[in-house]
Amino acid sequence: MLKRLGLSTIQRILPELTPTAEREAWSYQHFLERLVSEEIAQRSERRVANHVTRAxxxxxxxxxxxxxxxxxxxxxxxxxxxxxxxxxxxxxxxxxxxxxxxxxxxxxxxxxxxxxxxxxxxxxxxxxxxxxxxxxxxxxxxxxxxxxxxxxxxxxxxxxxxxxxxxxxxxxxxxxxxxxxxxxxxxxxxxxxxxxxxxxxxxxxxxxxxxxxxxxxxxxxxxxxxxxxxxxxxEFDYPAKPEQATTSITWISHQHSQKYPLHSCLFGFQRFL
Known part of the structure; x- marks a missing residue:
């Protein structure tokens, strides 16, 4: 029945988990929760692995x-x-x-x-x-x-x-x-x-x-x-060509979110001859 329902993880761990549940006197509810949580965890791992491959x-x-x-x-x-x-x-x-x-x-x-x-x-x-x-x-x-x-x-x-x-x-x-x-x-x-x-x-x-x-x-x-x-x-310092200015640029951006409209962005320029 577990196979027909596609509960492969429960089907795999049931034989080894049942003796533990009997020995420690788990309640039926605790036993069921443990089985289902293991199934969910394994499915989550498989889903992540599949989506990582597709990414x-x-x-x-x-x-x-x-x-x-x-x-x-x-x-x-x-x-x-x-x-x-x-x-x-x-x-x-x-x-x-x-x-x-x-x-x-x-x-x-x-x-x-x-x-x-x-x-x-x-x-x-x-x-x-x-x-x-x-x-x-x-x-x-x-x-x-x-x-x-x-x-x-x-x-x-x-x-x-x-x-x-x-x-x-x-x-x-x-x-x-x-x-x-x-x-x-x-x-x-x-x-x-x-x-x-x-x-x-x-x-x-x-x-x-x-x-x-x-x-x-x-x-x-x-x-x-x-x-x-x-x-x-x-060292990655390359000499500038003669009579060529070097420009350094800094971009300052505000945080944007749906709660705040798009703000302006600042450019800072420094020119060195």
Missing amino acids: KFPFNATIETFDFTFKSDLKRQMLGRFLGPELISENRSLILEGPPGTGKTHICIAIAYKAIQNGFMARFTTAAALINELRVAHDLNAALKPYLQPHVLVIDEMGYLGYGPGAADVLFQVVDERYLKGKPILFTTNKPLKHWGRVLHDEELARAIIDRTLHHGEYLKLNGASYRLKDRKL
Whole structure:
């Protein structure tokens, strides 16, 4: 009967749990609760494992395995609002900017994995893979579905590679559809937001993409050395070309949520000749 009902975990543990229940004089209610709780726990583990496989993460990462001691400017408390069900219920998108090795991808995968544990679906892709797939799709609506259905979408390495004409068009469709459905996107990028127009070859669509992402979301910049090279001393200072100015940019963003309207963002510029 257990097999017919699909209660495979109870069927497996019943022979070994029954003697314990008799020896310790468990009540019928306690015995039943123990059997059902084991079934539920196993089903939850299988569901998480299946959704992690479907998410196509390039590696496994959790918030517990992130080294916050290496990134002293980043505290776990700063990510708390992205680790609960409100990530989806309040459409809390995120843009993480920073140089390679600062943990951007790890953090976004960890957030998406936590969403799976909370009962949602997630999907991981790189910006280049998403754009290239959608640009050559014969049926764009069908090609969009894998990126629109999951509750959480991670778009990694935004701006790492150059994109040809039409990149902004297809990326905007993903962002706009998910924005209208209230489904968050987690971006990682090594490019300041002001350069997204140059990367996508369309300033207006780039602004529209950023506007929709940050309406209920946040922007977070990670600084510092690469975690991958933490035990090696390497110099990456390149000499500037003659008569060329160097510009450093700092983006200051307010927290955005459904309770607060989109605020303005500040740019600070320092030019050194």
